[in-house]
Amino acid sequence: MSSFVDLFEGYSWTDVKASIYSKTAVDVQSALGAEKCTLEDFMALVSPAAAPFLEHMAQKSRDLTLKRFGKVIQMYVPLYLSNECNNICTYCGFSYDNKVKRKTLNAIEIMQEVARIKEMGYDHVLLVTGEHNLKVDVAYFKSVLQLIRPHFAHIAMEVQPLEQQDYEVLKPFGLNTVLVYQETYHKEDYKKHHPKGKKSNFNYRLETPDRIGAAGIHKIGLGVLIGLEDWRTDAFFTALHLTYLEKQYWQSKYSISFPRLRPFSGGLEPKVEMSDTELVQLICAYRIFNEELELSISTRESEHFRNNILKLGITSMSAGSKTNPGGYVVDPQSLEQFEISDERSSAEVAAMIRSQGYEPVWKDWDNCLML
């Protein structure tokens, strides 16, 4: 079966980067005036040449988002099930070489966490685990889905990459969405940040959205970890990946997230700093490039930033999040995967959303709509 790897290997990181940095104000104006944005236009929108056009980009992004999504923000919350992990990732608190207490929630503990999440108002949950083939395997995911399905209208998962048949097994148990972040599309630097474990196989990870799409999963989430490499070039490759997937697996919906490297115990300093203004530019560029795309912002970002980005293209937000297994009730003191920046409760974030004239929606869709 062909995959995105075949297309990806026809591109050179160095050439793409040079092309982005050579874009001019004329290229940006042309992208902003285009009826349908191309990948060349997207390069212009994420280039340094677009910085003086940020207000224009923000206005266009806001208008397109209002037209397609209305004044609605979908609310979701992560439920960390396990911090067991076989991989070494240089930027993560759960890395195999970090000497932390490991924990995988059992059924009773999961239901304690679910009860708290339901009290917070959520009907849409994102299940998160480290990547451990034995302790958090397909059988575990299946049992968790069976356990929690009656309590949520939408279940998303961000766990180890699986085989197509594994996604097919999990789908009937209520798996609606799978997120898999490439972290960086810079193949050589990817190796430096993932020296051990299954995650060190760059191509296997790169092909994961193909396997998710082929399994017919409703929504696929993409993204990179901003700070590992040049964010403009990584954004281009994400957009290329998205464009390929939308053609190949047109029945699925797509979302993009923008995680910026956050501090954690023993953590890595970002190689490339991205300013708040540049993050706004990136969010607006994606919206102008693709009107249908869901754009998500997590509690990694500050209260101030999240308040201000709300109207500029974002369609979903987490709030009140904990990034440690058992973090809501069972074991609040355990080590977090990364530090939260916006520490407001879900009720406080919902009030902020309403104060801006938008409506927080606690679920994505209803399971009764599944065919």
Ligand code: SF4
């Ligand atoms: S990023 Fe994921 S795979 Fe890497 S160490 Fe953390 S939990 Fe494990």
